[in-house]
Amino acid sequence: MAIVHKSDIKITVSLDENRVPEKMEWTARDGGAANEEAKAMLLSLWDSEQQETVSIDLWTKEMPVDEMQKFFHQTLVGMTSTFRKATGDDKMADTMKDFCEYFAEHLNLTKK
Template identity: 70%
Template sequence: MAKTNLKSEINFLVELDENRVPEKLWWTARDGGVVNQETKAVMLSVWDSKPQESMRIDLWTKDMPVDEMKTFFHQTLVSMSDTYERATGDKKMADTMKDFCDYFAEKLELKQK
């Protein structure tokens, strides 16, 4: 039986102004049912194992409200804590990271959902 190599694509489209500042962002992940969905911010990290470092792309539109950016950061930190625990099995450190997330939200006076 032949092995099938499945592939999936995630695409980002960035509309820039004359100074190359993002004005609009869209993303598509057809396997997830997302097609040209507009967004205001993207944070993407990839691991380059050769130099043992992460590479990042952080984009946000110039009309991204600051209060939404604060909430976006908080939710990203919380999800990173969950991902860290799933990836490493280190519940103790994940809980420590979540404690920081609670502190972060408290200091920014974010409404918890």
């Protein structure tokens, strides 16, 4: 099948003098996003040739711990859903979901 369209996602990271992220912005024109601010990002790419994940994990020095905890929880919940859709492995996805619930409870992230 021929490629009929290409889409770019651009991430701009502004660093301080010690190369620590101070500001991050992302743009995805096809998604309607332009220069949206972010305090953290986790990017994982699969290298099929090496059979390993290449990761870029960044957060700004202004990212509060409580927001980082919520960010990780929501990321884990999203990964659980994606894992279920991608593999059809309901048993493992349910185990992952249980962990996400434990994670939220342990960090007091559950809404009361």
